[in-house]
Amino acid sequence: MTSRFHPLPKRALLVASALTALALAPVVSTADAAPVDKLGARSAPTARTVAQYDEPLVFAHRGASGYRPEHTLAAYQLAVEQGADYIEPDLVSTKDGVLVARHENEISGTTDVADHPEFADRKTTKTIDGNQVTGWFTEDFTLAELKTLRAKERLPQVRPGNTTYDGLYEVPTLKQVLRLVDRLEDRTGRTIGVAPELKHSTYFDSIGLSMEVPLVETLEDFGLDEDDSAVAIQSFEVTNLKELNRMTDAPLVQLLDAAGGPFDLKPQGVTYASMLTKKGIKRIATYADWLSPNKNWVLPRDAATGATGEPSNVVALAHKAGLPVVIWTLRAENQFMATNFRIGTDPNAYGDLAAEITAFLDAGVDALFTDHPDLGVAARDVWVG
Numbered sequence: 001m002t003s004r005f006h007p008l009p010k011r012a013l014l015v016a017s018a019l020t021a022l023a024l025a026p027v028v029s030t031a032d033a034a035p036v037d038k039l040g041a042r043s044a045p046t047a048r049t050v051a052q053y054d055e056p057l058v059f060a061h062r063g064a065s066g067y068r069p070e071h072t073l074a075a076y077q078l079a080v081e082q083g084a085d086y087i088e089p090d091l092v093s094t095k096d097g098v099l100v101a102r103h104e105n106e107i108s109g110t111t112d113v114a115d116h117p118e119f120a121d122r123k124t125t126k127t128i129d130g131n132q133v134t135g136w137f138t139e140d141f142t143l144a145e146l147k148t149l150r151a152k153e154r155l156p157q158v159r160p161g162n163t164t165y166d167g168l169y170e171v172p173t174l175k176q177v178l179r180l181v182d183r184l185e186d187r188t189g190r191t192i193g194v195a196p197e198l199k200h201s202t203y204f205d206s207i208g209l210s211m212e213v214p215l216v217e218t219l220e221d222f223g224l225d226e227d228d229s230a231v232a233i234q235s236f237e238v239t240n241l242k243e244l245n246r247m248t249d250a251p252l253v254q255l256l257d258a259a260g261g262p263f264d265l266k267p268q269g270v271t272y273a274s275m276l277t278k279k280g281i282k283r284i285a286t287y288a289d290w291l292s293p294n295k296n297w298v299l300p301r302d303a304a305t306g307a308t309g310e311p312s313n314v315v316a317l318a319h320k321a322g323l324p325v326v327i328w329t330l331r332a333e334n335q336f337m338a339t340n341f342r343i344g345t346d347p348n349a350y351g352d353l354a355a356e357i358t359a360f361l362d363a364g365v366d367a368l369f370t371d372h373p374d375l376g377v378a379a380r381d382v383w384v385g
Contacts, residue, residue: 055384057367058376060084066371069151071101072169083377086193093209098143099174108135111149129263193230201240202264237264251289258294285321295327306339311363326367354379
């Protein structure tokens with residue numbers, strides 16, 4: 001089977017070509033690193049070798065979500081057809097413990113559940129990661145019940161063309177996604193990576209629906225639990241990644257948002273800023289294989305103009321620690337871009353996504369998440385030359 005990339009071995013990490021960014025000023029104060037020191041590494045750093053990709057990787061964010069309702073088999077298949085190297089199923093649990101692909105466990109924005117009178121009494125308010133959320137939740141439905149729902153576009157005002165597909169697709173299970181990947185690999189003759197993200201692990205643990213064991217068991221069933229598997233298990237939390245580090249050899253990805261901190265470490269006062277210092281990134285490298293920061297950590301925006309400036313030192317620090325960097329999320333619409341990449345004033349019109357991608361590749365990132373895999377692949381290929 002041919003591939004445009006070599007799957008990342010566990011703890012065998014890409015080191016990018018030499019960067020001068022190490023000389024840049026840190027994006028956060030090293031004083032913020034103190035809370036991370038209290039975490040304690042549960043696995044010692046291991047010997048590292050260099051794994052070199054043929055080229056930077058394109059991760060299809062929730063599938064080709066710029067063109068189809070997100071987290072549907074149609075969105076994943078289109079992403080592969082557009083040349084994406086990885087597809088991303090976000091995972092939540094059903095009442096009967098089945099992992100399904102939804103961005104959130106609250107599903108009123110991505111399914112037609114509100115149109116089903118038989119489920120009207122399931123609407124409720126819950127506290128998820130400290131926030132009150134009202135709606136319908138996957139953990140209150142069996143898989144059979146969820147299968148009676150149909151997906152719909154989450155951003156109909158932004159992507160009205162996607163609403164054409166409302167009502168056509170089911171909520172897929174993780175196993176269905178992996179079976180689709182198997183079929184597409186047979187059809188295309190290339191390796192297709194899968195980047196499952198565990199959503200709200202602490203919450204699901206609290207209600208007896210932990211997702212780590214069923215995830216690992218499913219990956220094992222599909223032969224995707226080895227250190228050289230084309231898999232990238234993601235989480236914004238830390239505890240579950242450390243647990244997974246003891247459970248599987250499959251590569252792990254630490255996600256970092258633009259603000260706040262991991263919910264599971266909120267009592268210790270850990271922030272994503274403190275995790276992105278030199279010391280914090282070294283800690284991450286003891287249990288994870290990738291660093292995945294919000295794109296604004298890599299190309300910070302000017303507070304006055306909203307334009308990107310010089311790259312931070314995040315990529316250089318990650319590479320020095322042996323971690324490749326995959327940023328999120330690059331979208332074609334103006335409203336999701338820094339001002340220097342926008343075209344015109346319509347927030348829903350396409351800006352210059354190719355220029356934005358080029359800027360991040362020039363900053364040294366190894367991979368990127370995008371809602372528009374075709375545009376991402378095209379810009380990457382031009383950059384590679």
